[in-house]
Structures are given as C-alpha cells and as structure tokens.
Amino acid sequence: MGSKNCMNEACRGTTSSDSKKGWSLKSGGFAGLCYKCGSAYENSVYCETYHQDESGWRECRICGKIVHCGCIASKHLFEYMEFGGVACITCAKRLEIQSPQPVQVPNNITSIKSTNKTFTREAQPVVIERRVEDEKFSTQKLLQLTRAIGANSVPSSVELKKDESLLRSAESSNRVQNHSQNCSSPVFVKSDYSRPKQGVKDMYESLALPSLKFSLSSPLGSSNSVLPIPVPGGIVEANEPTKGSLQHGQRARHISPKPPKPSSESNKGSSSQTRVPRPPAEGRGRSQLLPRYWPRITDQELQQLSGDFKSTIIPLFEKTLSASDAGRIGRLVLPKACAEAYFPTINQSEGIPIRIQDIKGKEWTFQFRFWPNNNSRMYVLEGVTPCIQNMQLQAGDTVNGNSLSKIKFDFETFESLKHLVLSFVLALPSIATSLRAYFALIFSRIDPGGQLVIGCRKAATNTDVQEPQQPPALNCDSPGEASFSGINDTPTSNGGRASDDSQPPHLTISEKKKARNIKNKRLHMHNNEASELRVTWEEAQELFRPAPSSEPTVVTVDGYEFEEFEEPPVFGKRIIFITQPSGEQEQLAQCNSCSKWRRLPVSALVSAKWICSDNTWDSSRAMCSAPEDLSPIDLKPSSVNKENKKRKVSESAVSKEGEPSGLDALANAAVLGDNIADMGDYSAGATTKHPRHRPGCSCIVCIQPPSGKGKHEPTCKCNVCLTVRRRFKTLMMRKKKRQSEREAELAQEKEDSKSAAKLELEKEDIAGLALLNMNNLEKETGSNGDHANVEETSKGGGLDLNCDPHREDEILADASGMSLTTLMNTAAFPMEVYAGQNGAVPRSESCSADGGGTAEGQEG
DNA sequence: TACCTGCATGTGTCT
DNA sequence: GACACATGCAGGTAT
Numbered sequence: 001m002g003s004k005n006c007m008n009e010a011c012r013g014t015t016s017s018d019s020k021k022g023w024s025l026k027s028g029g030f031a032g033l034c035y036k037c038g039s040a041y042e043n044s045v046y047c048e049t050y051h052q053d054e055s056g057w058r059e060c061r062i063c064g065k066i067v068h069c070g071c072i073a074s075k076h077l078f079e080y081m082e083f084g085g086v087a088c089i090t091c092a093k094r095l096e097i098q099s100p101q102p103v104q105v106p107n108n109i110t111s112i113k114s115t116n117k118t119f120t121r122e123a124q125p126v127v128i129e130r131r132v133e134d135e136k137f138s139t140q141k142l143l144q145l146t147r148a149i150g151a152n153s154v155p156s157s158v159e160l161k162k163d164e165s166l167l168r169s170a171e172s173s174n175r176v177q178n179h180s181q182n183c184s185s186p187v188f189v190k191s192d193y194s195r196p197k198q199g200v201k202d203m204y205e206s207l208a209l210p211s212l213k214f215s216l217s218s219p220l221g222s223s224n225s226v227l228p229i230p231v232p233g234g235i236v237e238a239n240e241p242t243k244g245s246l247q248h249g250q251r252a253r254h255i256s257p258k259p260p261k262p263s264s265e266s267n268k269g270s271s272s273q274t275r276v277p278r279p280p281a282e283g284r285g286r287s288q289l290l291p292r293y294w295p296r297i298t299d300q301e302l303q304q305l306s307g308d309f310k311s312t313i314i315p316l317f318e319k320t321l322s323a324s325d326a327g328r329i330g331r332l333v334l335p336k337a338c339a340e341a342y343f344p345t346i347n348q349s350e351g352i353p354i355r356i357q358d359i360k361g362k363e364w365t366f367q368f369r370f371w372p373n374n375n376s377r378m379y380v381l382e383g384v385t386p387c388i389q390n391m392q393l394q395a396g397d398t399v400n401g402n403s404l405s406k407i408k409f410d411f412e413t414f415e416s417l418k419h420l421v422l423s424f425v426l427a428l429p430s431i432a433t434s435l436r437a438y439f440a441l442i443f444s445r446i447d448p449g450g451q452l453v454i455g456c457r458k459a460a461t462n463t464d465v466q467e468p469q470q471p472p473a474l475n476c477d478s479p480g481e482a483s484f485s486g487i488n489d490t491p492t493s494n495g496g497r498a499s500d501d502s503q504p505p506h507l508t509i510s511e512k513k514k515a516r517n518i519k520n521k522r523l524h525m526h527n528n529e530a531s532e533l534r535v536t537w538e539e540a541q542e543l544f545r546p547a548p549s550s551e552p553t554v555v556t557v558d559g560y561e562f563e564e565f566e567e568p569p570v571f572g573k574r575i576i577f578i579t580q581p582s583g584e585q586e587q588l589a590q591c592n593s594c595s596k597w598r599r600l601p602v603s604a605l606v607s608a609k610w611i612c613s614d615n616t617w618d619s620s621r622a623m624c625s626a627p628e629d630l631s632p633i634d635l636k637p638s639s640v641n642k643e644n645k646k647r648k649v650s651e652s653a654v655s656k657e658g659e660p661s662g663l664d665a666l667a668n669a670a671v672l673g674d675n676i677a678d679m680g681d682y683s684a685g686a687t688t689k690h691p692r693h694r695p696g697c698s699c700i701v702c703i704q705p706p707s708g709k710g711k712h713e714p715t716c717k718c719n720v721c722l723t724v725r726r727r728f729k730t731l732m733m734r735k736k737k738r739q740s741e742r743e744a745e746l747a748q749e750k751e752d753s754k755s756a757a758k759l760e761l762e763k764e765d766i767a768g769l770a771l772l773n774m775n776n777l778e779k780e781t782g783s784n785g786d787h788a789n790v791e792e793t794s795k796g797g798g799l800d801l802n803c804d805p806h807r808e809d810e811i812l813a814d815a816s817g818m819s820l821t822t823l824m825n826t827a828a829f830p831m832e833v834y835a836g837q838n839g840a841v842p843r844s845e846s847c848s849a850d851g852g853g854t855a856e857g858q859e860g
Numbered sequence: 861t862a863c864c865t866g867c868a869t870g871t872g873t874c875t
Numbered sequence: 876g877a878c879a880c881a882t883g884c885a886g887g888t889a890t
Contacts, residue, residue: 324882329864333880349866371866376878382865864888874878 293317293335295442296457305359305455311446313453316342318442321388326439330385332366339379342443342452343368351382356443356452358387364454387454388439575606594624 295315297305305313317338319325325332334343346352351369358364367382444453576588576597585602591612598612598621607614615622621629 322881324880327882331865333882336879373867373880374869374878378867378880862888862890865886867884867886869881869883871881872879875876 290335290337293319293338295444296440297442297444297455305444305453308359309361309446309453311449314445314447316443316445316452318440318457320440325384326388328385330383332381332384332388332441334368334379334381336377336379338443339368339370342445343379346370354381354452356387356454357446358390359453359455362390388441388456575600577602588629591624596624596626596628599629 295318297315297318302313302315317335319332319335319338322333344352344354346368349370349372351367353365354368355363355365364384364387366384366387368379369382370377370379372378439456442455442457444455445451446453578586578588578599580586587600587602587604587606588597589600589604589606589610590597592609593611596612598615599618600606600615601617604617612624612626613622618629620626
C-alpha cells in the first residue's frame, strides 16, 4: 500500500492509501477529492484499491495506445468499456460522441422487456453500430468487440430497427437519472436497473446485458426501473474525460461467452431464491470469465449482504475450494481471469497485500501474488487458511451471515470425520479431494469503495461431485437443483479445469460427456467411485483384497512371519465367511449378475464384479442358471458371521436414508453396548486381524499383542494417545449411560409379556455382553473411565494403534475398548494429520503401510 | 524435523 | 498446441 500524489500538478499532495487519508469521496463515491487541494479524482477509489503499485498501464482496445487509469498523474487516461477492456479517452470520447442523445424511457420497461425477448441481448450491437461512423472505428473492429461481449446472436436488421429507439430511450433515461442522482459529479453512476422479478429468464437476458449492475439498493420491482446504458466508455462529458470514467466496480460487466440458453423451465420461477450463476461485474481483464467462476448467489442473499454493508454488493466471482486451496499451506489459487479482472495489477511476483472483508465485516489481509508459470502467471492468495477455517466454522450461515439456510457443516463434526476416515481407508486421493470441495469462496465488491468482500457457501456434497464442465444451467428452479445449502450444487473439485458447478445433475448429455471425458481417475470420481464412497467403513474394509498380482513378501522377525505387499489393496466383492460344522471355512460370494450366492473356498479372491461364470471351483455352479448354493438368510446365525446382526444394530440406529457409516456402527456399538465380539468375529475366519488380511495372516498388524505393549508409553502425550483417551472416556460414558437406560428398559419389559420377555432375552444377551465388556474394562481402568483411569488403561499395555476392532481376543482384554476407540481416534484425525502423524500414506493398507501407521506410537 | 516457499509437472479444456 | 490450474516436490528456513 503506497501513497501517491495528487494528480493536480500544482498540488501534488500526497495521499495515503492505507486509510484513504487524503481522499474524500464525493457523493456517489465515484470520484475522490484530493485532501489537499480538493481536485477531483475519478477512479480515486479504484486506484487506491487496485493500484497501490501505481501500475495500471493498459492498452487501448481500439487504437492500441498505452494508457493509464489515472491513479498516477498521467495524461494518458483510459476508460473501461462496457464490452470489456479499456479504451483511451480519445477513443472513448469518440464512442461517446457517436452515442445518441438522451431520451426519457417509459417506466414500464418491464413489459417492454418481456415483449422484446431479443432486446437486451441484441441491443448492444445496435448501439455500437449506430455510433460508429468514424473511420477509425471500423465495423469490423466493433464487430470484433461485440464478439468479445458475447453477443452470440446477430440481430436481424428488423430487430435492430425495432429495438433501436427503445434502446436509445432507455439509455438516455439512465443518463438523465444518473446525472440527477449524482449531480455533484457528472459521472456515470450505477444503473438503477432493477430487475422487477429476477427470474431465470431475466437472468438470462442479463447475461448478455453488459450494463446490468447488481443494484441491490433498489427495491425489486421498482416502477422506476430504467435500462442500463450500454455505453462504451460511459462518458458523459466529453470535454472532461477523466470525470466520465466509471468506477471500477461499476464499469461494464464483462460478458462471458456462450451464455446458456434459457430452458423452458428457466422461466418458471424467480431466481431470488435460486442459486444461479451470475455474470460478474466487469473487471479489467480482457480474458473472459468462465461461467464456472460466476458467483452463485441469490438475490435475497445479495440484498441482505447489501443491507448488512449498507452498500451495493457486486458479486465478482467465486472459487470452489480445491484440496490444495483448503489445505494447510494456505494458498488459494485464483483463476487467472478473475485475478486479472478484479484484483490489483501486480508486476512483481511478490505481489501486494490485499485486504478483504469477510461477511462479518472482519478484515483479512492476504498476499496477492503470482508465480510465473509456463510463460503465464498463476495467481494465488496467500494466507487464506485462517479465513477459510473461520468461514468453514461459520458455514451454517449464509454468505451474509444471516441464517437463510443452516448448513451446519463443520470439519470437526462426526459426520465429517466419518468422511475423512473413509477417505483414508479407501485411500482414494480423488475422494479426499472431493471432500474438500464443500466450499466455494465468493468474492464480491462493495460499491462505492471498492472494498473486496469474501464470503463462502457450501458448494457440494460428496455425492454429486465431479460434474463435467457444461455451460451454466440457469434452470435452477428444479427442486433442489441449486440451493444455498449446496445439497445439489455441484462442485468443482477436479483437477485441471474445474468442472462447472453449474452443471445440472440430471442432464443425460452431461452423463455422456462425463463418461467420455473422464480420463483422469485421480481427479474425477465416477459414479461407481462415488458409490464406493458411500459404503460403510466396515464395508470398505471388507472389500479390500490384496492386489491379485501382488505376492506378499514374507519376512521373519523374531519368529514371526510378516507379509508385506508391494501393491495397494484392491476392492473386492462383498463376501460372507461361514464356518462349516466341520470347522472348514468357506466364503459366500454373490454373483454380480444374478445375485445368487455361491460357496467358494476361503482362499478364493473375489473381484468386485465377480459372476457365476468366474466360479472355477465349482463348475456345476458356474452358471447363473444354476440354483443358488446357499443364501445368507438360510444360514444359521451361528454359522454365519455376525455381520448381519451387527449391521442391523447399526442400521437401526441411523437414519434409513443413506448408508450407515462404519463409524456410525462403531459408535452405535459403543453406545448400545453392543458386544464388540460381534465385530470381532464379524469377519471371522478371514479378516480377523486386518481388513485386507486373510486367514493366517501373520503380518505385524495381526500378530501385534492386543495389549499393544511396546507401542506407546502409558504416559505418552502424543496427539494420538490424548485423543484416544479423550474419545475413550467419552464413549465409555455414553456407553454406560446408555447401558443403564437399556437395563431399565429391560426391567420394564420383563413385566410385560412373554413375547416381550423373549425379546428381552435377546437384548439382555447383548446388554450382558456389553456389561461384561464394560466390567472387564472397568477392572482394567479402575472405575469410571475418567482421564486418569484411562491413562491407567494405557499403563496396562500402552495404546495399540493397530489393533483391530474385530479382534475377539481384544474385546475382553484390557484394551477392549481401545480397539474401538483407536479406530475412533483414527477417525478423529483428518487424513493429512493422520497420515502426517503416522508417517503413513494411504497408498496402501499393506502390512508395511500399517506398520508405518504405528510409527507415531513407536516413536513415542 | 516440520514447515514454508517457489517452481515444476501433470492433466483437462479450449482453440 | 496452448493454456489454466491442481498439486507435487525440492530447497531453504524455522523450531
């Protein structure tokens, strides 16, 4: 932030950009007065805000002359044009001279608009063509400009004639009004174009309406609505060119190319409640802003924001947070076009500090800078982490801080942890990336003043991620298609060019395109993978198989054999392990085609798409037409692993909508006092030790003593241990409470009826097991599981960070609860933290990786 | 050893 | 092929 001198060469008063000291704003805020001499400064606010480095040299889009915004004393001033870019004042003046004279416009412009569908979209070329007579403004050049505007439809001559007079009227009216509103300064102020009812159709029209300003101060539906003036340059007094300049924020909006066509549905409703991508206000950049960066903010939110700030809020752009954006590095990659359009021009890579207010009015200072990148620039905002975190914690609020739609999303919530731990377990970087894309930052600008405002909204859920890029959908009136809660908003979390999050999710075309375009598995998450994300924690573990091609390397250490896999695990098919009366173990796999269950050797590797014909072990059952071997429901409970039972318990405790999570199940198990032994033998016979391990696995994870001795010292204060203890304590308290409730219930039920008693017996069984578990635990911990006693648990054997909750032998051991809590603890750690602390990369759940997972404990 | 910084690289999209 | 952008990574710096 530097200071600069008054443009009045006789004055040369120094102004401070830090506090705007030395500048006073005229009414309307478009021009400043030098504190010293009182000379008027157009763009003063703009320059204060955006040209601290006193750069700002631009190229006239018409004649190519190098001009300056005027923030420094310069005789070569430029003006912003409605159709983007700048023009030197000479060219701008010429454009202005060619413009028609003001004419009053009818008040009921709304009806006019409605009856002239092409009016707003096609007006611009009319104006331009009518104005151009000077040989310097060749038609060709202007057509080029109009193309830049995005006027993708060339109006017919009939339409041109028809609309021309109207346009002139509107334009002139706006001038008159603006002038009267801001008589102290003959500058072009913001249009009071008020959208009578900013429906989607209107929005569409506005897309191609360069002068549309997001005038929030005007009540919607004002009868005094006037059309915006599509005047390039917007100069009112040609002999005072510098006074005619538009403020940065109120210059012509940059029109993005290919405005989406309105659908039939798009006309149905008002957009006041819908999250439509808004064509942003014009910036300096010549490059065009892609629709995915259009801010998606409802009229209502805008109005409230403007009310909060008591100013006009102009949404500029929005950026969906990528994983790296939301990471700890604190660097937010800014879209180049947005950065160049709305942020100060910077010439040095170090950039400049830039102050941005959040929706609460809190001011943040970021470093706006760039990196050279392939002969281009990569713009970043540094130091955004605190702000983003702050916003995430407030994400239940709308961008304006009012509770229009409570989202309640918090990375500390259990639900989020569930996703995070699932991400880790699944070891899919794309999922981790997708989960970050919950938020989009919306950059806006306060007018007058030019102060930048940053808000956020929830951008996506993990289920609707990775929509391919499509033109923005304006038919957001479809129920649930776009909402501030973001339930159906699509994120842009893919790599490279982010997907357009305005993509309506229901388009089959998009599906086709998605299928066609998905090349990068790392960055795209296909539907199948999305569904994989929804599987529960247990399911995820259950589905892991050693990579078919990978042979474990067996290493013997201290008499134990360790299996180490080089390849990461793969997803397999859900299987059910059964134990025959003879003690022989088998597995049941379900055909992916006919859904029949087939008995297979326990050693069989069952792929995710296993079908009957893959049954090489039993040729008589190698066809889907063959009768089903055995259905799990036909099995005696004793012979089937208790997965189903456990699942029922967990499912009963969770909402039926959506899949219950593994952590839900774990928590339920803990709270309900479910015997973890159930979980222990849930994969009995096959994966008793580790999710990806098979019978007989002797890797370091599985052979690890249940006590976990040697892992962590009892007094270990590492984050893992502390969290384990804390979580353990909480869980045990909840468990005990719930248990007492259940016991009371059971006592009550005993007196009811025999049938109730029968049911009661089952519950007693569960409760009894839980009680036993609890008692054993309390024996170890001493009593109530307070912190000290929990630590005593640790003394008993340290913390086993590798223990498997399914291990039956752990259940009744001293660390019986620890298995669960260890997992909970694991869940409590964001993936990076977990990986960072454990030195493990979710590359693989191989034995080696798991061994790495204990690194923290071992070093403790 | 962890963190920070700056650049390089890979991938998707656009022209 | 050029460009944009997400992210990896090496080297420097702080703890």
